[in-house]
Amino acid sequence: MNKEQLIKIRRDLHKIPETGFKEHKTQEYLIKTIEQLNHTNVHVTKWKTGLFVFVEGVNPKRTIGYRTDIDGLPIVEETGLPFASVHKEYMHACGHDFHMTIALGALSDIASKPIDDNVLFIFQPAEEGPGGAEPILRSETFKQWNLDMIFALHIAPELPVGTVSSREGILFANTSELFIDFIGKGGHAAYPHLTKDMIVTASSFVTQLQQIISRKVDPLDSGVITIGKMTAGTVQNIIAEKARLEGTIRTLRPETMSIIKAELERYIKGFQYTYDCNITVDYGSMYYQVYNDGHCVDKFRKIMDSIGVNYLEANAAMTGEDFGYFLKDIPGFMFWLGVDSEYGLHNSHLNPNEDAIAVGVEAVTKTIRRMN
Numbered sequence: 327m328n329k330e331q332l333i334k335i336r337r338d339l340h341k342i343p344e345t346g347f348k349e350h351k352t353q354e355y356l357i358k359t360i361e362q363l364n365h366t367n368v369h370v371t372k373w374k375t376g377l378f379v380f381v382e383g384v385n386p387k388r389t390i391g392y393r394t395d396i397d398g399l400p401i402v403e404e405t406g407l408p409f410a411s412v413h414k415e416y417m418h419a420c421g422h423d424f425h426m427t428i429a430l431g432a433l434s435d436i437a438s439k440p441i442d443d444n445v446l447f448i449f450q451p452a453e454e455g456p457g458g459a460e461p462i463l464r465s466e467t468f469k470q471w472n473l474d475m476i477f478a479l480h481i482a483p484e485l486p487v488g489t490v491s492s493r494e495g496i497l498f499a500n501t502s503e504l505f506i507d508f509i510g511k512g513g514h515a516a517y518p519h520l521t522k523d524m525i526v527t528a529s530s531f532v533t534q535l536q537q538i539i540s541r542k543v544d545p546l547d548s549g550v551i552t553i554g555k556m557t558a559g560t561v562q563n564i565i566a567e568k569a570r571l572e573g574t575i576r577t578l579r580p581e582t583m584s585i586i587k588a589e590l591e592r593y594i595k596g597f598q599y600t601y602d603c604n605i606t607v608d609y610g611s612m613y614y615q616v617y618n619d620g621h622c623v624d625k626f627r628k629i630m631d632s633i634g635v636n637y638l639e640a641n642a643a644m645t646g647e648d649f650g651y652f653l654k655d656i657p658g659f660m661f662w663l664g665v666d667s668e669y670g671l672h673n674s675h676l677n678p679n680e681d682a683i684a685v686g687v688e689a690v691t692k693t694i695r696r697m698n
């Protein structure tokens with residue numbers, strides 16, 4: 327595929343972001359595009375709203391996996407781009423439109439000049455939640471391919487185009503979603519002493535929660551608790567009976583996740599007593615850390631050197647990725663692809679530089695062709 331075709335695909339996909347396990351139009355678009363490649367060595371299997379695309383090798387001894395995520399986020403786009411999302415409440419604000427386009431570009435290249443080994447392209451739904459990787463790994467459809475190696479990329483807004491970045495060992499954090507519900511007693515704004523005000527309770531909880539990080543996590547270790555959404559109350563003169571906090575916990579070690587959760591549950595018990603209310607916690611979906619195989623990263627670095635792509639050593643990041651579940655079972659790695667955007671991931675103004683698509687296709691294709 328040439329640059330213009332790839333950019334058209336990226337823009338088409340950018341217009342139709344859909345959230346986890348609702349990627350119906352996206353799946354339809356991907357199937358149509360793959361069918362147009364018109365290769366007899368390519369076999370498409372639907373899996374929920376995602377796809378497995380198997381490219382037969384000419385003399386296969388191994389099967390290499392390449393995974394892209396396909397879902398968007400519930401963000402109202404503010405880029406003002408002519409190809410902005412037509413799904414008004416949703417946006418590809420984490421680069422999955424880039425990820426899919428690069429996977430299609432690599433798929434087209436590999437299918438037209440097949441390598442010895444088989445290649446499985448995985449178009450995975452629901453990376454942003456509730457998580458598509460774990461159910462894929464459990465599915466009988468996926469198990470039949472018995473992958474020898476797998477890799478994936480993620481766009482990096484802060485890195486220049488022409489740059490990739492990775493590291494041996496941990497790249498992305500362990501994550502757990504966090505949903506906390508507070509139930510007290512509502513009433514008249516003028517009679518607070520007759521109520522149990524859940525706005526006061528939840529607000530106090532949000533600020534005290536950060537002490538778990540500062541006082542219970544070893545300063546040489548790391549953790550993050552972010553509350554991204556708080557809902558409570560009905561109107562200005564009624565004391566809120568209910569409040570809900572929605573957030574996420576991130577750690578660089580699975581053990582630290584357990585420490586934070588145990589402490590959080592102690593806080594909940596304390597708050598129930600102090601504020602005389604009922605508090606429940608739900609951890610939603612959890613992602614295992616992305617832990618890169620040293621041999622694969624070393625080989626990748628050499629491949630990038632050989633094609634003139636600038637390789638930078640990465641730091642571990644507190645972003646999460648359910649790709650970590652693949653790497654728990656299969657050797658492989660993930661890398662960052664520089665896309666040079668002033669605005670970061672999950673920002674309504676994110677505008678990655680489309681020149682990075684060709685770099686991504688080249689990096690992925692050459693890695694598939696030369697990794698052994």
Ligand SMILES: CC(=O)N[C@@H](CCC[C@H](N)C(=O)O)C(=O)O
Binds near residue numbers: 453480613644
């Ligand atoms: C790369 C990226 O931004 N991934 C998401 C993964 C979300 C995990 C889950 N829904 C959570 O919020 O814990 C991220 O937010 O890091």
